[in-house]
Amino acid sequence: MIVKHKVIDTNVLLLDTSSLMSFMSPNQEDRVIVYIPLPVIRELDQFKNEDTDRGKAAREVISQLVYNLRVEHGGDLVSGIKINPNYVVKSLNFLPLPKTLDQSVSDDLDGLILKLTHQLQQNVPGEDLELVTNDGSLILQAESLGIPANHWKKGEIVKQEDDIYKGWMEIEVPQELIDLIYRTKSSVVPLEEFLRLSGLGPKTQIFPNEYFVLRSNPSSSVLAKYVYEKGVMRLRDYKFDKIAPKTSEQSFVMDALHDPNIHAAFIFGPAGTGKTFLSINAGYEQVIPSEGEKSMKRMPMDRLFITRPIVHDANEIGFLPGSQDEKLAPWLMPIYDNLLRVCEIHGLTDELDSLRKAGHIVVQNLDTVRGRTLPNIYFEVDESQNLTRSQAKTLITRMGNKSKIVFTGDLEQIGQKGITRLNNGMVFLSEYMKNSPLTATVYMTSASCVRSPLTKEALRYLP
Numbered sequence: 001m002i003v004k005h006k007v008i009d010t011n012v013l014l015l016d017t018s019s020l021m022s023f024m025s026p027n028q029e030d031r032v033i034v035y036i037p038l039p040v041i042r043e044l045d046q047f048k049n050e051d052t053d054r055g056k057a058a059r060e061v062i063s064q065l066v067y068n069l070r071v072e073h074g075g076d077l078v079s080g081i082k083i084n085p086n087y088v089v090k091s092l093n094f095l096p097l098p099k100t101l102d103q104s105v106s107d108d109l110d111g112l113i114l115k116l117t118h119q120l121q122q123n124v125p126g127e128d129l130e131l132v133t134n135d136g137s138l139i140l141q142a143e144s145l146g147i148p149a150n151h152w153k154k155g156e157i158v159k160q161e162d163d164i165y166k167g168w169m170e171i172e173v174p175q176e177l178i179d180l181i182y183r184t185k186s187s188v189v190p191l192e193e194f195l196r197l198s199g200l201g202p203k204t205q206i207f208p209n210e211y212f213v214l215r216s217n218p219s220s221s222v223l224a225k226y227v228y229e230k231g232v233m234r235l236r237d238y239k240f241d242k243i244a245p246k247t248s249e250q251s252f253v254m255d256a257l258h259d260p261n262i263h264a265a266f267i268f269g270p271a272g273t274g275k276t277f278l279s280i281n282a283g284y285e286q287v288i289p290s291e292g293e294k295s296m297k298r299m300p301m302d303r304l305f306i307t308r309p310i311v312h313d314a315n316e317i318g319f320l321p322g323s324q325d326e327k328l329a330p331w332l333m334p335i336y337d338n339l340l341r342v343c344e345i346h347g348l349t350d351e352l353d354s355l356r357k358a359g360h361i362v363v364q365n366l367d368t369v370r371g372r373t374l375p376n377i378y379f380e381v382d383e384s385q386n387l388t389r390s391q392a393k394t395l396i397t398r399m400g401n402k403s404k405i406v407f408t409g410d411l412e413q414i415g416q417k418g419i420t421r422l423n424n425g426m427v428f429l430s431e432y433m434k435n436s437p438l439t440a441t442v443y444m445t446s447a448s449c450v451r452s453p454l455t456k457e458a459l460r461y462l463p
Contacts, residue, residue, distance in 0.1 A: 002027070005124055007035045007092060007117045009133035010043045010109075011418025012152045015388055017060040020069075022154045023132075024087060035092040035120065036065075036077070039112040052367045053391045065089075092116045110138050117147050134418040155389075156422040157431045161411070164427055165434050167266075167441030168211035168252055173198045175216040181224055187234040194232040209262060209440035211235070211252040223251055228437035242345060243281050249448040250274060256440040257282035257406060260300065264396060266384075266430040267408045269444030275408040276334070276382050280306065281342045283378035283406070287360055288348070301378045301402065305362045306335050307369065308382035309391065309416065335363055335382060366391065375400025384426040385409035386416040392425025 006023045013019055013036075023032050047058035065077070069089060075081045080090035093116075117131050131142050131149040142149035158164055177197040181189055195202055198214070208228035215221040223235040238245050238254045245251040250273075256265040257279055269275040283304040310331045339361065343349045355361045366381075381387070381395060384407035392407070399405050407429065411421045421427070433439045 002030045003124070003127050004030055004032045005035065005120065005127060005129040006032065007037060007113070007120065007129070007131045008040065009113060009131070009135060009138065009418075010040045011134045012132055012155065013040070013044070013061045014047075014054060014057045015134060015152070015155055015390075015418055015423060017057055017064060017390070019152065019155065020061075020064065020089060021083070022152075028086065031086045032088070033080070034087075034089045036089070037092040037113050037116050039109050039116075041091065043109060053370070053388065053394065056370070057388075057390055092120060110135070110141065113138070114141060114145060114147065117142065118145055121147060134420060134423065136420075151420065152423070156420070157427050158422055161421055164268075164411075164443065165207070165430055165441055166443035167207075167209075167430075167434075168213070168249070168443070170213040170215070171198060171200070173214045173216055175220060178214055178216050178220055178222050181214070181222055181232065181234050188227070188231040189233070190231045191226065194226075207434045208437040209256070209259075211255070211440075211442065213248050223248055225252075225255065243278070247448040249442060249444045250278065252442045253278050253444065254282070256442055258286075259440070261437070262440045263399070263404050263438040264429070264433065264436075265404075265406045265439070266426060266441045267406065267444070268411060268426070268430075268442070269408075269448065270410055270412060270446050272449040273444045273446075274448070275410075275444060276380070277338050277341065279380045279406045279408050280304070280335075280338045281345070283380055284339075284342050284346065284361075286378050286404075288346070288355065301376050301404070303360055303362055303377045305364070305374065305377050305379045306339075306382065307364055307366045307380075308332065308335065309366050309384075309386045332363055339363075366395075369398050370394055372398055373400045374398050374403055376402045377404075379403060379405040381405065381407045383409055383413070385411050385414050385421075385424050386419060387425030388416075388419065389423070389425045389428040392429050396429060 004023075004025060008019070016022075020034060023034055025032050044058045044062055047054050048062060049055060050058070069081045069083070070076065073081050073083055077089070077091035078093070080088040082088050113131070117129075121129050129148060131138070131147055132152050133139060133149060134151055134155065139149040139151070174197060177189070177194070180197070181187055191206060192202065195204055195206070206226050208226065210226045212224045212232070213221060214224055224232050225235055226232050235251060235255055238251060245254050253267055253275065256262055256267070267275045267279060283306075286300045287302065287304045289299055308331065339352060340349065343352050352361070356363070379395075379399065384392070386409070387395075396405055407426050409426045411424075411427075414421065414424065430441045434441060
């Protein structure tokens with residue numbers, strides 16, 4: 001029998017409150033002991049009173065430990081709570097530490113976790129031990145001390161970034177298929193025929209609202225998408241809109257944002273690709289009537305709601321001077337920049353304040369959404385790469401009838417501790433919901449950078 005020792009960091013528990021039960025060995029004869037260091041329990045205690053998603057997650061973990069595990073399975077964390085004969089959850093408390101290690105490692109939270117894990121390693125020589133954390137810095141520190149450490153693998157939605165669903169593909173096809181898409185009634189080609197003519201083959205999986213750049217030669221191409229249970233159809237031409245797409249990827253984005261049958265869109269892209277701007281503009285156009293339509297047109301949605309996760313300690317925000325709006329202003333400034341630009345284009349620059357006061361445009365902290373039902377709104381979530389899976393699930397399940405939610409983000413710009421390119425909430429939603437006809441994903445590349453020639457060159461040359 002192999003004994004496996006797993007020491008769990010706080011960020012793993014907060015990312016998924018059910019993670020405590022995720023270390024079962026595929027070999028039923030192996031014995032697994034999951035350790036929660038005392039500093040981790042103390043950190044959970046610090047977070048539990050926050051009126052944030054982090055506070056909610058901390059409360060759930062504590063409740064799970066105190067009530068679910070102890071009451072259901074008996075025992076305590078010191079001696080160990082036996083989930084089954086070969087799976088035990090217990091605390092990792094302070095032990096006598098080697099003086100050399102005590103002097104070389106700090107006494108902050110990470111340092112205490114390292115000291116406890118190192119001492120445990122000395123007490124179980126030759127046995128399988130691993131520190132599980134989503135903090136890359138802690139992994140490096142652990143490895144420098146000879147402690148095996150890894151990200152929480154079961155928290156990673158895909159194995160590598162190349163596996164992330166892109167939502168579109170570019171393929172070389174016979175001219176016959178392009179001609180067929182142009183001339184077919186309603187421009188719809190049955191999926192089976194599309195797979196045959198394109199050369200993709202009948203076993204290729206095409207997801208609802210997946211987009212295509214179809215080319216037969218450099219001068220003959222068409223943009224298309226698969227409409228669930230109908231077939232592949234030519235994409236609407238947006239070039240005559242007030243804001244027109246400049247690349248094929250932006251055309252896909254505009255379709256995902258404006259199609260009333262798509263209720264959740266996941267827009268990935270590097271800096272300068274226009275993802276946030278296009279989303280806010282699409283929301284604006286579906287909420288605010290143009291000058292000539294104000295008295296005669298019922299708009300599809302009632303409000304444009306915009307938010308973004310705050311990559312900061314909630315307690316530090318509390319110490320800032322001013323009202324809640326004033327405290328959050330620095331983090332929400334990029335949203336206002338895009339709003340002002342959209343209002344400028346639509347000739348309503350002076351009306352932004354009045355639109356906000358009337359409740360047509362709402363810019364708020366992410367944590368205000370919990371516990372609400374939000375019907376008939378367009379909801380833009382900026383910087384979604386910094387969402388936890390719990391936050392992402394909370395947001396998408398708050399949407400009421402006739403609402404649309406758009407997640408925009410850049411996987412190169414993750415700033416939240418414990419969140420990675422492979423475990424964040426945006427990838428979580430896109431991957432798990434790609435089979436739904438109510439969702440669409442567009443993964444833009446640097447080819448769609450339109451901010452400036454300098455930004456495009458920076459994305460091209462800088463590592």
